[in-house]
Amino acid sequence: MSDFLEKLEKVNTFIFDIDGVLTSGRVFLTANGEQLRSMLVKDGYAIQYAIKQGYNIAVISGGSSQSVKPRLKYLGIKDIYIGSKNKVKDFEEFLEDKKIHAEQVVYMGDDIPDYYVMQLCGVKTCPKNAAPEILAISDYISDKKGGEGCARDIIEKVLRLHNKWFKPENI
Numbered sequence: 001m002s003d004f005l006e007k008l009e010k011v012n013t014f015i016f017d018i019d020g021v022l023t024s025g026r027v028f029l030t031a032n033g034e035q036l037r038s039m040l041v042k043d044g045y046a047i048q049y050a051i052k053q054g055y056n057i058a059v060i061s062g063g064s065s066q067s068v069k070p071r072l073k074y075l076g077i078k079d080i081y082i083g084s085k086n087k088v089k090d091f092e093e094f095l096e097d098k099k100i101h102a103e104q105v106v107y108m109g110d111d112i113p114d115y116y117v118m119q120l121c122g123v124k125t126c127p128k129n130a131a132p133e134i135l136a137i138s139d140y141i142s143d144k145k146g147g148e149g150c151a152r153d154i155i156e157k158v159l160r161l162h163n164k165w166f167k168p169e170n171i
Contacts, residue, residue, distance in 0.1 A: 004139055007123045011158050013098070013105045014050065015091070016151055018061035018068055018082075020110035021127060024147030035065055039147065044075050046152035051076040053164045055155075056098055060090050062113045087117040106154055109134055110146050125154050 019025050022043060028036040051057055058079035059072060065082070072080050079098075081090040095102060103122035107114070110130040118124040118137060125140045127150035135141060140157075142150035159165035 004123075005161065007103070007139060008106075008158050008161050010104050010122060011106050012054075013056040013058070013100050014151075014155060014158075015058045015060055015094070015105055015107045015121070017109045017111075017114050018059055019063050020130070020146040021108050022059070022147065022151055023068075024145065025110070035067065037065070037068060039068075039071060040149055040152070042149055043151040044071070046155040047077065048075045050155050050159060053159060053167075056100065058094055060084050060087050060094075060117065062087065087113060088120065091117045091120060106158065108151060108154060126150075
């Protein structure tokens with residue numbers, strides 16, 4: 001566990017997949033074919049709070065649904081990669097653009113498309129219902145499922161370790 005905490009000490013950036021991490025991975029279809037997803041408000045609170053505390057937050061998703069963008073922007077996320085055909089390339093572009101080192105990044109993914117990009121980051125995390133291949137490589141497995149608080153779980157762990165969680169003057 002001390003190795004894990006040492007890794008968390010270096011973190012200044014969180015990158016999340018969307019479907020299966022920020023959402024449950026379920027898609028609800030309307031009669032006109034629109035795909036609806038839901039996101040947990042507590043994950044959203046943690047994301048916007050981390051941004052206020054100076055952390056970088058990005059999402060990299062292979063999904064092409066633009067319907068999630070307004071919510072992500074509302075939370076303050078500026079680096080949004082939707083419809084990513086190459087998560088590794090987008091990850092490397094993000095790091096270069098922000099002048100971030102890979103060991104400073106927590107990446108939370110849940111399925112095969114996240115596998116190779118997770119291999120590059122400092123802290124590999126996933127929800128408890130991730131694919132077996134992702135569970136096998138993760139440094140930390142949240143006790144929460146995708147869309148049910150796993151993003152808040154890892155954000156809160158890092159911010160508590162950095163003594164930046166629950167600062168009443170920043171609420």
